[in-house]
Amino acid sequence: xxxxxxxxxxxxxxxxxxxxxxxxxxxxxxxxxxxxxxxxxxxxxxxxxxxxxxxxxxxxxxxxxxxxxxxxxxxxxxxxxxxxxxxxxxxxxxxxxxxxxxxxxxxxxxxxxxxxxxxxxxxxxxxxxxxxxxxxxxxxxxxxxxxxxxxxxxxxxxxxxxxxxxxxxxxxxxxxxxxxxxxxxxxxxxxxxxxxxxxxxxxxxxxxxxxxxxxxxxxxxxxxxxxxxxxxxxxxxxxxxxxxxxxxxxxxxxxxxxxxxxxxxxxxxxxxxxxxxxxxxxxxxxxxxxxxxxxxxxxxxxxxxxxxxxxxxxxxxxxxxxxxxxxxxxxxxxxxxxxxxxxxxxxxxxxxxxxxxxxxxxxxxxxxxxxxxxxxxxxxxxxxxxxxxxxxxxxxxxxxxxxxxxxxxxxxxxxxxxxxxxxxxxxxxxxxxxxxxxxxxxxxxxxxxxxxxxxxxxxxxxxxxxxxxxxxxxxxxxxxxxxxxxxxxxxxxxxxxxxxxxxxxxxxxxxxxxxxxxxxxxxxxxxxxxxxxxxxxxxxxxxxxxxxxxxxxxxxxxxxxxxxxxxxxxxx
Ligand SMILES: Cc1cc2nc3c(=O)[nH]c(=O)nc-3n(C[C@H](O)[C@H](O)[C@H](O)COP(=O)(O)OP(=O)(O)OC[C@H]3O[C@@H](n4cnc5c(N)ncnc54)[C@H](O)[C@@H]3O)c2cc1C
Numbered sequence: 001x002x003x004x005x006x007x008x009x010x011x012x013x014x015x016x017x018x019x020x021x022x023x024x025x026x027x028x029x030x031x032x033x034x035x036x037x038x039x040x041x042x043x044x045x046x047x048x049x050x051x052x053x054x055x056x057x058x059x060x061x062x063x064x065x066x067x068x069x070x071x072x073x074x075x076x077x078x079x080x081x082x083x084x085x086x087x088x089x090x091x092x093x094x095x096x097x098x099x100x101x102x103x104x105x106x107x108x109x110x111x112x113x114x115x116x117x118x119x120x121x122x123x124x125x126x127x128x129x130x131x132x133x134x135x136x137x138x139x140x141x142x143x144x145x146x147x148x149x150x151x152x153x154x155x156x157x158x159x160x161x162x163x164x165x166x167x168x169x170x171x172x173x174x175x176x177x178x179x180x181x182x183x184x185x186x187x188x189x190x191x192x193x194x195x196x197x198x199x200x201x202x203x204x205x206x207x208x209x210x211x212x213x214x215x216x217x218x219x220x221x222x223x224x225x226x227x228x229x230x231x232x233x234x235x236x237x238x239x240x241x242x243x244x245x246x247x248x249x250x251x252x253x254x255x256x257x258x259x260x261x262x263x264x265x266x267x268x269x270x271x272x273x274x275x276x277x278x279x280x281x282x283x284x285x286x287x288x289x290x291x292x293x294x295x296x297x298x299x300x301x302x303x304x305x306x307x308x309x310x311x312x313x314x315x316x317x318x319x320x321x322x323x324x325x326x327x328x329x330x331x332x333x334x335x336x337x338x339x340x341x342x343x344x345x346x347x348x349x350x351x352x353x354x355x356x357x358x359x360x361x362x363x364x365x366x367x368x369x370x371x372x373x374x375x376x377x378x379x380x381x382x383x384x385x386x387x388x389x390x391x392x393x394x395x396x397x398x399x400x401x402x403x404x405x406x407x408x409x410x411x412x413x414x415x416x417x418x419x420x421x422x423x424x425x426x427x428x429x430x431x432x433x434x435x436x437x438x439x440x441x442x443x444x445x446x447x448x449x450x451x452x453x454x455x456x457x458x459x460x461x462x463x464x465x466x467x468x469x470x471x472x473x474x475x476x477x478x479x480x481x482x483x484x485x486x487x488x489x490x491x492x493x494x495x496x497x498x499x500x501x502x503x504x505x506x507x508x509x510x511x512x513x514x515x516x517x518x519x520x521x522x523x524x525x526x527x528x529x530x531x532x533x534x535x536x537x538x539x540x541x542x543x544x545x546x547x548x549x550x551x552x553x554x555x556x557x558x559x560x561x562x563x564x565x566x567x568x569x570x571x572x
Contacts, residue, residue, distance in 0.1 A: 010193070011192070011412065012034040013036040013193055013194065013408060016039050016223075017040060018042070018044025019047035020141070020144060020390065020394065021374075022044075025199060026152060036157055039180060041165075042161075043162070045145060045149055046215075047213075048213040049393065056105075056133065056387055056390035058098045060099065071095040085381030089563055090561070092563065093359055093399075098394070098395055101395050104394075108147050108151060110147045113136055120134045124257045137321060138322050141390065160182065163181065163182045165220070167179050167427070168196065170228070171416055175367035176194075177192040178190075183494075195369060198370040198375070203217060204348050209347035217502045227365060229355060229356075230545040233544050234546060235527050237458075242262075245305035246343075247333075251342060252322070254325075255310060260310045264300065284385075285525050305344055306345070307343060310341070311340070314338075318337060352525070356376050357370050360399050361403055370400070372396070377396055431486075434497070453473050461530050467514055474510055520544065521540070
């Protein structure tokens with residue numbers, strides 16, 4: 001644990017995260033001639049982006065439709081889908097620039113599925129009036145991420161693989177870099193950077209039922225929160241209607257885009273009652289609530305799940321458009337969707353909230369930028385439309401990289417090392433203290449209790465009494481967290497310590513979500529209060545900002561940017 005002489009690394013720009021947003025940001029900064037490096041706790045190709053299935057939205061008009069699609073239509077669908085909480089200027093940028101970003105990905109080599117005449121194929125997705133989602137079968141994220149990684153390799157951008165960001169370092173009111181922990185080497189390494197870009201993805205794993213990768217535990221959001229940056233709109237948690245019963249692996253919305261039906265135990269296509277026009281292609285919040293309601297009211301199978309039926313699509317279409325989904329159903333549920341319906345239930349899927357940014361990724365802390373799922377620019381507002389997240393990573397990843405490059409002045413070596421040394425010493429002292437505790441509480445038990453609590457009390461349907469008890473319970477978990485210990489006090493390969501740090505972040509993120517949900521006395525998008533079932537624009541057409549204080553979370557609010565689409569009733 002002793003580390004007499006600390007090496008210090010320096011870069012103009014450090015990108016934390018090797019998913020789509022991080023890689024896209026790094027490419028842009030490198031092309032602007034800057035010394036940029038990527039740091040990721042897993043190999044970039046293992047980032048959750050690789051699991052994205054259904055596709056990425058762009059209004060190309062490649063598929064015949066009754067009316068022409070346009071950027072304006074895409075923006076309107078996104079804003080309506082967001083239940084009018086999205087910042088409309090950011091949405092307009094995403095929909096406009098998204099066309100170029102997708103074409104760029106095609107030129108760089110993405111193997112998109114094709115129409116008969118060779119254009120990028122597009123499928124219908126939830127909440128969209130047009131077949132707008134460009135796809136590579138049901139492995140779109142896989143294809144996009146490999147293509148970006150190839151660019152990163154070609155540009156010789158260094159990647160610190162299996163390095164963890166432990167904390168942001170702030171000096172003279174700016175972010176001046178991070179403390180990093182290379183897992184294999186067992187040391188704490190300061191990395192100075194004139195600009196740091198957080199692209200650390202979502203926090204899904206604070207929920208028991210989640211479609212997210214195990215690595216998505218929200219530590220990146222916590223890094224910013226801990227450094228004094230507020231978190232925005234965290235109460236808006238997306239639940240996906242169709243995760244595989246038993247494992248909660250995602251079954252893409254593309255399955256319904258290709259024509260799949262949702263059916264309850266009575267054999268009814270129940271979406272008829274909830275979104276009679278769009279049916280299974282209603283937006284996610286509505287389909288997830290409808291599905292959960294069917295299950296809660298006794299119209300599910302074994303009180304747990306409903307069916308996603310693809311059989312009528314036929315073997316050929318399933319094999320061509322949804323080969324990954326078929327394989328997942330066979331491997332993890334023992335069901336071939338060609339022959340039998342897939343058992344599905346809703347699960348946490350995406351985080352609409354995150355680190356607040358402007359349209360160039362700038363956060364309230366100078367020197368710190370954010371992009372992708374960890375950020376809240378806010379293009380998704382209270383509910384994200386499927387296919388818009390991949391688009392967001394490309395559009396705002398690029399913008400953040402460009403903006404960060406523009407502020408670099410070649411001063412990285414002048415950033416004062418003292419703040420890094422002090423903070424590293426505090427971290428080492430923390431580890432010593434932690435491993436000397438008697439440890440009557442188990443971090444694993446706390447983690448399980450937290451996840452169960454979040455799924456059952458801060459889930460799809462919320463009410464005051466549940467949220468109050470969740471708030472109380474999270475306080476108790478935080479207090480018990482102070483009595484956990486770890487056995488290993490060496491740094492190298494100390495997974496136990498990393499899990500401890502991760503749990504710390506999970507508890508804080510859960511507290512922010514719960515506090516925001518308790519205070520917001522209305523229903524909007526994914527946030528549904530059974531005791532306040534209506535949207536209330538008079539009081540709540542506002543973004544939430546949550547600040548960390550020694551007593552817990554303090555909430556403030558800020559206005560939503562409205563340009564062309566004043567709020568209206570949301571009917572599908
Ligand atoms: C199963 C699934 C399917 C999806 N399908 C679609 C889809 O079809 N269309 C769509 O638009 N969206 C989809 N989404 C959402 C979309 O895939 C994600 O929102 C998006 O890919 C997130 O990209 P990102 O770059 O922000 O983060 P990620 O890809 O999650 O990457 C995060 C990176 O941060 C790194 N990291 C995190 N914390 C640290 C730390 N402390 N230190 C160092 N590194 C760290 C990780 O190693 C990782 O490299 C899907 C999501 C899931 C879960």
